Amino acid sequence: MELCTFLEVNAYDIIIIGGGLAGLTAALDLSHYGYGIVVFEPNPFPHHKVCGEYVSNEVTPYLRKLGIDLSSAGAVEITEFQISTVNGHIAKTKLPLGGKGISRYTFDNLLYEKARERQVKFVFSKVSGVSFSQDQFHVTTEGESFVAKVVIGAYGKRSALDKSLQRNFTYKKQPWLAVKGHFYHKGIPENQVALHNFEGGYGGLSKIETGAVNFCYLTSYNSFKKYGGIESFNQNVVSENKHLSVFLNEARPVFENPLTIAQISFEKKEPIVDHILMCGDTAGLIHPLCGNGMAMAIHSAKIASEVIRNYLEEKTYGRMQMEREYAKIWNRTFKRRMWYGRKLQNMLLNKQYMAMGVKVVGASQGLLRSIIKKTHGKRIV
Ligand SMILES: Cc1cc2nc3c(=O)[nH]c(=O)nc-3n(C[C@H](O)[C@H](O)[C@H](O)COP(=O)(O)OP(=O)(O)OC[C@H]3O[C@@H](n4cnc5c(N)ncnc54)[C@H](O)[C@@H]3O)c2cc1C
Numbered sequence: 001m002e003l004c005t006f007l008e009v010n011a012y013d014i015i016i017i018g019g020g021l022a023g024l025t026a027a028l029d030l031s032h033y034g035y036g037i038v039v040f041e042p043n044p045f046p047h048h049k050v051c052g053e054y055v056s057n058e059v060t061p062y063l064r065k066l067g068i069d070l071s072s073a074g075a076v077e078i079t080e081f082q083i084s085t086v087n088g089h090i091a092k093t094k095l096p097l098g099g100k101g102i103s104r105y106t107f108d109n110l111l112y113e114k115a116r117e118r119q120v121k122f123v124f125s126k127v128s129g130v131s132f133s134q135d136q137f138h139v140t141t142e143g144e145s146f147v148a149k150v151v152i153g154a155y156g157k158r159s160a161l162d163k164s165l166q167r168n169f170t171y172k173k174q175p176w177l178a179v180k181g182h183f184y185h186k187g188i189p190e191n192q193v194a195l196h197n198f199e200g201g202y203g204g205l206s207k208i209e210t211g212a213v214n215f216c217y218l219t220s221y222n223s224f225k226k227y228g229g230i231e232s233f234n235q236n237v238v239s240e241n242k243h244l245s246v247f248l249n250e251a252r253p254v255f256e257n258p259l260t261i262a263q264i265s266f267e268k269k270e271p272i273v274d275h276i277l278m279c280g281d282t283a284g285l286i287h288p289l290c291g292n293g294m295a296m297a298i299h300s301a302k303i304a305s306e307v308i309r310n311y312l313e314e315k316t317y318g319r320m321q322m323e324r325e326y327a328k329i330w331n332r333t334f335k336r337r338m339w340y341g342r343k344l345q346n347m348l349l350n351k352q353y354m355a356m357g358v359k360v361v362g363a364s365q366g367l368l369r370s371i372i373k374k375t376h377g378k379r380i381v
Contacts, residue, residue, distance in 0.1 A: 012036040013312060015139050015148040017127045017161070020049070021294055022280025023154030024111035025301035028066050031118035033309060038148075039115070040141065042126040046109035050180040050261045052204040052288055053214045054078060054193045055107070056099040056295040062302060062380045067114055070107070074209030075100035081372065082194040083361075085354050088242040091362035093369050097376060099193070099291070103182070103208045107294075127155070129164060132275045135319070150308050154279040154301070158265055165274060169267035176266070178288070179230055180216035181258035183251035188213045195289055197354055198241045199223065202289060205247060212254050215247065218288055221262065230258060266342070271330040272323045277304045283330060286338050287345040290375035296334055299380055303329050333377065340374040 014030055016023045019041030027039050060070060071077075078099050082092040116122065125141035130151060132138075137151045155161060162170045188194075193206040201219030208214050217238065227233040239245035264285070271283045280297030304326060311322040347353045361368040 010144060010146040012038045012121075012146065012148045014038075014150045014152065014308065015137060015146060016040070016152045016154055017130065017139070018153070018155035018280075018282070019043075019045070019108070019112065019122065020154060020156055020280060020297065021108065021111070022282070022297035022301045023152065024108060024115055025066070025298045026152050026154065026279060026305050027115045027120045028068075028111060028118065029302060029305035030308065031115060031120050033312075035312065036121075038121040038123055038146065040123050040125055040127045040139075042124060044124055045112040046105045048255075048259055049104040049108070050178050050216065050259050051104050051294070052180075052193075052206065052216045052291060053103055053107075053208050054099050054101055054204065054206050054291045056292055056376055057097045058292075058295045058377055058379055059298040060100065060379070062298065065381060068110055070100045070102050070110075073102065073106055073110055075102035076190050076207045076209065078191055078193050078206060080189070080192045081368070082192055083358060083368075084194070084196045084241060084243050085358050086197050086199060086241055086351060087355065089355065089358050089362070090243075091358045091368055093361075093365040093372070095193075096369050096373050097379065101193070101206045101208045101214070103210065103214070106209055127161060130161065130274075130276065137275070150311065151276045152279055152301075152304055152308075153273065153276040153282045154297075155282055157261075157281045157285050158263055165276075167269065167273060169265050169269060172265075172267060174263045174265045174267075175221045176218060176264040177221050177224060177260060177262040178216065178218045178264060179258050179260050180214065182208070182210070182212040182254035183215055183247075184254065185213045185247060185251040187246070187250065193291065194243070196241045196244050197348060198238050198244065199351075200237065200349065202348055203238060203244060204288070204291070213247075213251065215251070216288075218264070230260070266345075268338075271300075271327045275319065275323065277308070277323070277326050279304050284334065284338055286334075286375065287341040289345060289348055290337070290341045292337060292341075292375050295376070296337070299333065299377065300330060302380060303333065337375045337377070340371075344371070344375070
């Protein structure tokens with residue numbers, strides 16, 4: 001297929017909605033093949049995001065191939081995992097693949113700068129509508145409209161676009177919210193990511209490239225709303241876990257105010273909607289306790305890039321085949337991990353199961369490692 005054959009202004013081969021890890025990775029990967037690519041993202045770079053900021057090494061070889069070296073950007077090497085119950089009982093193990101601690105402020109910006117270097121165009125606007133007719137997409141922002149042969153939906157966990165696309169999960173209220181901040185604290189080992197349980201939620205602690213500690217937690221809205229604010233919730237609920245209590249008492253915040261997000265959806269989603277290839281959280285968000293959402297976002301972008309290249313370059317590979325293949329590979333690669341993530345989250349939020357579980361895995365590091373493996377994939381290049 002010929003590239004950029006449209007005569008209209010604002011016509012592209014590929015439009016990417018969302019400049020998070022999935023959208024930026026897809027842009028960077030596809031930029032190597034001479035396509036006209038535009039990424040829409042409302043927030044200028046760099047910017048902070050609510051995230052645990054531990055990325056699995058599953059994707060580091062692929063990122064290196066794209067010219068992104070997280071270690072050179074100061075990412076810390078994380079090799080150990082620790083989990084504690086509300087009562088403070090601990091189980092630990094070595095991580096099968098390990099990962100890196102790096103802020104989203106730095107990580108997303110690295111990808112953005114590299115994509116820009118490679119002539120990817122960025123428009124700092126929110127996409128308000130997307131439709132498909134006569135084998136092309138029409139994408140609109142507040143003031144402009146664009147056309148493209150292919151659209152990647154990489155706009156994250158939830159957006160008004162989901163409503164206009166009538167996606168099923170938008171009709172359900174989502175009871176989850178998350179809070180994140182960076183802190184100065186000397187007591188957290190550099191090579192460790194820890195997950196600490198509290199009533200109705202859990203929080204992760206790990207270091208990032210600045211030397212600060214990321215503290216990010218997920219909790220149910222019902223549990224949170226009784227306390228009327230983050231400080232009171234931290235004191236009354238989060239600090240019930242003695243490890244978090246020590247941390248919160250000793251740590252000094254870097255941000256004036258923590259970042260928060262609400263309405264987080266873990267519902268099942270579809271990888272293709274109205275011919276749009278959904279990537280990253282837009283196709284499905286794995287429970288954060290798995291520490292695999294970022295790697296999945298990046299991996300799904302790689303899969304999307306491969307099928308899009310086939311579609312744009314091979315005359316015999318049609319749109320239907322591209323969509324079928326993307327959905328098939330997406331399901332084969334991620335569906336099982338999502339299922340395990342769901343089961344683990346249910347266990348983690350049940351006090352009795354959690355106490356029993358930590359006792360069992362505490363006695364067998366091999367068992368804890370094999371559970372972690374179920375929510376991760378192999379390294380990708
Ligand atoms: C509390 C919590 C902790 C987590 N911790 C970890 C962790 O430690 N490790 C890990 O691997 N994963 C973690 N995750 C998951 C991880 O953050 C996500 O899986 C990852 O950010 C997905 O990347 P993405 O590109 O799909 O979405 P995002 O990074 O959310 O990017 C989506 C982008 O789309 C943009 N956008 C939205 N709407 C529009 C629109 N209409 N038009 C244009 N742009 C739009 C947004 O501004 C955003 O920049 C965590 C998640 C949560 C909720």
